Amino acid sequence: MSKTYPNGLEALREVSFEVRKGEIHAIVGENGAGKSTLMNILFGLIKPTSGEILFNNNHFSPKHPSEAIDLGIGMVHQHFKLVQSITVAENIVLGMENRFQSKLRRVDREAMNESVASLIDRLRMSISPDDRIDSLPISKRQQVEILKVLYREADFVILDEPTAVLAPNEVEDFLEFVRGIREMGKTVIFISHRLGEVFSLADRITILRRGNVIGTFDKRDVDRESVANMMIGTATDLSEDPPDCLGNESVLSVEGISDVSGTIRDLSFQLREGEILGFAGVGGNGQEELFEALAGSLRLASGDIRLVGSSISSLDTLERRRAGLALITDDRMGKGLAPDRSIVENCMAGHHKFGKFGKWLIKDTDARSFTESIVADYDVRCGKNIKTAVRALSGGNMQKLLVGREIAYEPVVLVAAQPTAGVDVAARKLIHDSFRRLVKTGSGVILISGDLEEIMGLANRIIVLYRGRAVTEMTHPHYDPTEISYYMTGIRGAQDDRYSHS
Amino acid sequence: MDIELITTLFRTSIRMATPILLASLGGALTYHAGIINVAMEGLMLISAFFSVVFSYLTGSAFYGIIAGVVASMLISLLYSVFVSFLKANNFAIGFAINILISSLTLFLMRVMFQGKNAFNSPDIASIMELKVKTGNYFLDNYLLNFSILTYLSIAIAFLLAYIIYKTSFGLRLRVCGEMPQALTAAGIKVGVIQLWASILCGGLCGLAGAQLSLYNVRMFSRDMTGGRGFVALAAILISGGKPKRVLFISLLFGLFDALSVKLQNEKIAPQFALMLPYIMSVVVLLLFHLKTRKQYGKA
Amino acid sequence: MIGTRTLSFRKLLLSLLLVLCILSVWALIIWFGGESPFKGFRYIIEGSLGNHYQFLSTLNKMVPLILAAAAVAVPAWTGMWNIGGEGQLLLGAFGAALVGFSIDFGVGLVNIVVALIVSAAFGMAWAAWPAFFKIKLRMDEVVTTLMGNYIAAQLIAYLINNPFRDPRSPLAQTPYIKSSFVIPYLFEGSQFSATFFVAIGMVLVLFIFRKRFITGYEFDITGSNPVFAGLSGIRVKKTKLLSMLIGGALAGLAGGLLVLGMTQRVMQSFSPGYGFTGLLICLLAFNDPLLIVGIAFLFSALQTGSVNLQLFTSVPAEISGVLQAVMVLFVAAFKTFIVGRREG
Structure with missing residues (x-):
């Protein structure tokens, strides 16, 4: 089974790789490396500009997800498409539930639950078909989403960053579950950038960087450090250097903030005048919440934010803008x-x-x-x-x-979240230059970005966010991209990641 | 309190609650399908009109009801095509339809009967009652001798509870409103489900209109639905579209209507009596929102 | 959407088809009413535009329509639905009448201005509670504003029956306002008063407000993307509340102008549904103040023309409402194809 996708778009450039039947194939790469585009093409959500896919040695060009589903391809998205108010079984069977219609057009709940339960049993899972989705924890919901795909007899399952939503202690269960899927003889594509999990689970690993395939490797042939290097790119062109206009006064100080939902936890940092402070991290580790906390649209459970000495925690967005x-x-x-x-x-x-x-x-x-x-x-x-x-x-x-x-x-402080996401090189340069000019005037910049190259070229200091915490801090010029990538992917520094030493 | 008074109040409540119940059951279907139906007012009105016309022409309440239901379903179909397939704003189209029907019924009444603002005639056949005299005061007054549509509406409430929560169509209907993407992903067309919900809603609003004009008053008068479509909408919003709760809330609103009728004969100004059902629907809606806000606060 | 403004051949053709559809259905309705469509159209046009008296009367009848439509449009700019124009208008009318028959400042102009301000304030008050409930409790403003109409109707009925009933009149109505409050007709024999210029003036003010004023700009951004508006420091809830209050004031003003310029008192069934006709006009005008004037002229012509139609034929004047609503539905149907679908 082989697939080839060259894509004229920037998202993917002449990408080729193959997946073997019955393996767990991990695809790793930073945000924007093209993983999602690739999978969406495979699932018929996006049309490739050029290139072809061979599925079981047959040409395959899905125009609509239903064609992919008919061929036995199933995809589990990062964002669940589960209906909250109905049961597990109903979600799984939806669209096929009239199979279980008994007299008076009643859906035979027992027959339906039984058919779902048999699938659950085969995977040795502990979910009751009769539970409502909104009563389940996120980790179980995820499993339901995957069951939905398996119930439709998919042989080829794509999991798009499935562990992003899971708490550390839930991950092992989940990995066991995915292994169970492989035991059923199915092929799994597992997209992740948490290398601990990838190494614990995958048979083979394909590395994507900026729309290119760096290579496909057997797990036994590579170690985590080398994969992290290939994924993030140590050969980073450091032609850009952070601006050199650091002052002494603190313009922004964040003291132990946590949000109500607990996504960011006990975050503290200081931003000095003339400083660009970078927040590195893989998406979904608290970046959005940090932005909202600073913008004033997120309720804080604790902590304080001070702008040039005075607290802005209780101010609304307009008042914060007025404050600078x-x-x-x-x-x-x-x-x-x-x-x-x-x-x-x-x-x-x-x-x-x-x-x-x-x-x-x-x-x-x-x-x-x-x-x-x-x-x-x-x-x-x-x-x-x-x-x-x-x-x-x-x-x-x-x-x-x-x-x-x-x-x-x-502004006294500019908070920039993913300021160059999806823009061309020239625009990127222009935006970066504008940040440099800004800090020369004594302002501070908070740069939240998933693009490590951008952060290393621009920030005077880097804080790495992992699961809503600051796991490490580095100061220019002592940047080590390899080190940072370990922190970003949870190999180092994560106090509660059990896979960091496995 | 006087037993006769309670009896009258109860019977009036049931009589007034029936159209609200039927309409809100219909609206509950589109509510589950993801459409806040603001056209119920117009649907009831067109049915009230055609029920009277056909009852008058044929001398049969049954044909009257059928005509009303068909008219209401056709308009509901039109509404659904606009909302589900042309993707027009449901409020805009709903109000355009309400206003169209308000003037259309008036226009047709003038053209067909040269009436001024109302049309009544002894030839309009009224909806039958379940006429049984057992001699038992309680049975005769509290369980029997209501409009057959009253019994039908209560049966429909339970039937809908069954359809919405037990059948395949009901499952799809609920998913349609809650997460249409899940339905699309399962290969089911959202628009088609909404269309069916709207047609059924049309049918039920049709029955509601017939009850109004062939039983509650036995005439057609200009804008005779008097905002009941929106009282029904309030009932749906409060009940979350659950048929059994709809039943309860409709009875409550029916009681306010009955109190309004009763108070008109009392010493207070009749305008305050007439105002009562509208004020109470706002008040009940307000209480509901105050309660849900508290729950959000706790969560 | 890209290219919305470019006039393509296809769009032109569709627009022509739309006009054709509307005219043929209108013809059908007139025919059903018992008159040949061509004659019907002639009576309508003659009755509304035939001579300058009728033309002026058509203009005069635009006044409540324009303001009632604006009362829907301004809240719609921020994404709010004001269905309560009818009730707000009634309250406004009563407010003007109340001032007009009970107070006198001695100077005609002062009288009129005070009465109009009071009418706007009454209308505003009637829009305030649904708006407040909406932004505080997220209570659906469609239901509350609509219920407000029925409550207002009964409230006014009570007021003109009991405490403020004209004792000399056999009917339930307020006393006449004092003559110093009356906005007189400008020309002998035709109903046309300065109220028309007030309405046009209000439209111009709204037009300028929307395009030129900081607050108008905030309305527009709030309606266009409330999340963006909030992040830009616009206070979204306050803006929505304010738009609703302005809407209520405009409807109230419509009522005030009707009393001072035409009826000179408030009586039973004061409004034949101005609020709802205003809603239709606003829907057709896509919330644009200048378009509102154009559509209001068309609707007013249909109404005065239909009265003429009824005079000479067996077709009842109520036909105008049918013709208006049919037009809205056709435009809504064609909009999808002409402008393209737009979410939200």
Whole structure:
């Protein structure tokens, strides 16, 4: 069985690899390495630009997930598609439940539960078919999601970062469960960047980096350190150096914050003037919550946030902006811009609260010249028409607009989440340069990014987030990407990861 | 208290609750399918009109009810096509339909009967009652001799509880409202489920309209549904679309209606009596939201 | 959406088809009403635009329609539904009448201005509680504003029957407002008063408010992407509340203008459903103030024209409501194809 996907898009470049029947095949790579794109192609959610897939030696080009399902391919997404208010069995059987219809069109619950229970038993799991989904812990829900796929007799199961949502002590159960799937004679693709788990589970490992396959290896031929190196890339081009304008005063101090849901736990750090502080980590380890905590849209359970000495914990977003905070969100279309509105209207947002365009009446000339200066400074390509709807811009131009608007606040502290996600090299450079200019004025920047190269080239100091905690801190120039990648993937430093020494 | 008074109040409550119950049961179906149905007002009104017309023309309440139900189902089908397939905003279309029917019924009444704001005639056949005289006061007044639609509506409440929670269609219906992606992933078309829910809703609102115009008053008058479609909507929102709770809340709203009727003969200004059902539906909705907010607070 | 503004041949064709569809269904309805469609259309046009009296009367009838539509549009800018225009209008009318028959400041203009301000305040008050419940408890404003209509109707009925009933009148209605409150007709023999200019003025103010004012800008961003608005420091809940209050004030003003400019008192069945016609107009105008004026003119012409139709034929005047609602449904159906689907 072999598959080949070259893809004209940036996401994947001439990627080829093969998966053997009956193996657990891990695909590892950083965020944005192209793992999800690859799997979505395989599952018929995205069409490849070029290339082909051979499935059991037959050409296979699914146009719709149903075609993939018919061939026995099943995919478990990171985001569950389970219906909360119905039972495990109902979720699993949904769409096929009329098989169990008895007289009066009643769904025969017992027959349905029995058929699901037999599958559960074969996997030696402890789930009751009659439990409601909303009464189950996340780990069980995940298993239900996988059962759904197995129930449809999939022989080829794709698990997209299945352990991201699991607590450490739940992971071993889960891995045992996946091994059970292999024992049923099924093929499993396991996507993860937690190398401990990968090594405990997989037969073979394919490493993806920036849309390229670095290689496929038998687990016995490689060790975790070398995989981490290949995954993150030690041969990082360190042509960029962090700016050198560190002051002494602290501009932002975060003291032991935890959020209500417990995603970030007891996080403390100081940001000095002229400093870029990088938060490295694989996605889903508390980055979004950190951003929201700073922005003021997340309820804190404990801790305090102080901006230049005074607490901002109890302030709302507007008051925090007034105090000198600027925010680059990681979701430009959903949270950072109003896509249906014009460039001018998007540039004005927030700034209008500072009286830049008049207190009551919008001074059109001011708004225009303000917008035009952002458009010019940040090279936003919009055909000279600032009345264009933002939706019509490319992703890179949207991002430059967003960055330009936030830096135009001349903030004391800029919080930037994934500021260059999905943008081209030129835009990336431009955005990085704008951060450098900003810190020269004495401001501080919090750079939350899944892109280690970006952080190492830009940040004076790096904190690695793993499961919502700061697991290590490094200072320029003592960066060791290999070390960082160990921390990011939980090989080192994770106090509660049982797989770090297995 | 006077036993006669309680009896009258009870019977009026049941009479007034029946159309609200039928409509909210219908709306509960679309609610589960993910559509907040604001067209129920119009559906009831068109049915009330055609029920009267056909009852008058044929002399049979049965044909009247059938005509009302068919008219209501057709309009509901139209609503569903707009909402589920043309993806139009359900509030916008719902209100456009309500207003259309409000003026259409008035227009048709003028064209067909030259009536001014109401049409009544002794030739309009009324919906039958389950007329049994056992001689037992309690049985005769509290269990028997209601409109047959009242018995039917209670039966439908239990039937819907069965359909929604026990059958394959019900499962798909609930999934449709809660997580349509799961349905699509299982290869089932969301629009089709919504369409069926809407048609059934149309049928039930049709019965509700017939009960209003062929039993509760036996005439058609301009905008005679008087916001009951929205009282029903409030009942659905409060009950979360659960048929047995809908039954209970409809009876409560029926009681307010009955009190309103009763109070109109008392010393207080009749306007306050007429206001009562609307105020109470807001108050009940308010209490419900206050309670759920507390629960959220705890969680 | 990209290319929404570009006029393509396909869009033009669809728009023509839309007009054709509406006209043919209108013709069908007139035919059903018992008149040949061509004659029917002629009576409608003659009755609304035939001579300058009728034309002025059509303009005058636009006043409540424009303001009732604006009362829906302004909350819609921030994503709120105001279905309570009818009740807010009634409260506003009563407020104006109350001032008009009980107080006198001596100066006509002051009287009028005070009465109008009171009418707007009454309308605003009636929009305030649903808006408050919505932002505090997430209580569905569609249900509450609508229930508000029925409650307001009964409340007004009580007030004009009991405490504020004109003792000299056999009917339940308030006394006439004092003559110094009346906004007079401008031309002999035709119903046209300065209220028209007030309504047009309000539309212009709203247009400028939306395009030029900081707060109007905040309304627009809140409606377009509330999460973004919140992250930009806009106070989303306050903005939504304010839009609802303005909506209520506009509906109240509509009632006030009707009393001062036309009826001079509040009586039983004061409003023939201005609130709901306003809702239809707003739906057709896609919340745009200037388009509201255009659609309101069309609707008003249909209404005055239909009265003429009833005068000369057997077709009842209620046909106008049917024609209006049919038009909304057709436009909604075609919108999907002309503008394209847009989520949210």
